Amino acid sequence: MSKIFALVPAAGCGSRMGSELPKQYMLLAGHPMIYHALVTLCASPEIDTVFVVLSPDDAYWLSYDWSPLGDKLQPLFCGGATRAESVLNGLIAAELERDDWLLVHDAARPCLSHKQLARLIEALRDDDVGGILAVPVADTLKRADAECRIVQTEDREGVWQAQTPQMFRTGLLLQALQIAPNVTDDASAVESLGFHPKLVTSSSSNFKVTYPQDVELAELLLGVRK
Structure with a gap:
């Protein structure tokens, strides 16, 4: 049977957070931000190994205790x-x-829940292509010009907001990323090969911490789960 693995890319600096410390190491609810995502992934009985991809010159990883x-x-x-x-x-x-x-x-994305992760795996383990966690867009979408004035209102029918994890066969994803190296998510690379990944309904709680104001919300959500 095919095994299931997880991979967390963590070689970036998270410049939009306005911090000298790489975003993945910023303290969140008493731990580095990345810790919370890793806890959920490592706790899954379905996942064999959790790989963390770090910068070759990462100076922070070894200073933390990951043994728990x-x-x-x-x-x-x-x-x-x-x-x-x-x-x-x-x-x-x-x-x-x-x-x-x-x-x-x-x-x-430190607020990924065990339930969301299990739902994704269950929905895709027998799928021919793979897919992603996502949520239907609920807000009205506006397209802006260079001066931040509304150009038009976009139709949100059928529009989803992509999240992670994104789950694909290793061979397919490897081929896709070699052909489409400039994508912002894995599903886009797979789409470039002509495939149509499945959308698995998630929750807005699995949001990406991008700006300083996101930290407070993430801490509140993590505190509720304790």
């Missing part, structure tokens, strides 16, 4: 200049079987 997460965790110091490059480098370094499943998850 168990023996599933495996750092790979092969991160690239972009998210897609880090995922591709991690895939190559991990040397997985082509039919194995890989779940790629953002280090800056």
Whole structure:
């Protein structure tokens, strides 16, 4: 049977947070931000190994105690200049079987729940393509010009907001990222091959911490789960 692995690209600096410390290491509810995502992934009985792709010159990882997460965790110091490059480098370094499943998850999505993760795996384990967690867009969408004035209102019918994890066969994802190296998420790379990944309904609680004001909300959500 195919195994299931997880990979967390964490070689970036998170410049939009306005901090000298890389975003994945910023303290959130008493731990580095990345810790919370790793806890959920490592706790899944379905996942064999959780790879963390770090910058080759990462100066922070070894200064933290990751032992509470168990023996599933495996750092790979092969991160690239972009998210897609880090995922591709991690895939190559991990040397997985082509039919194995890989779940790629953002280090800056600390509020992923065990329920959301299990729902994704259950929905996709027998799928021909794979897919992603996502939520239907509920707000009215406005397109702006360079002066931040509304140009038009966009139709939100059928529009979803992509989240992670994104789950694909290793061989398919490897091929996709080699052909489309400039994508911002894994599903886009797979789409470039002509495939149509499945959308698995998630929750807005699985949001990406991007700006300083997001930290307070993430801490509130993590506190409720304790």
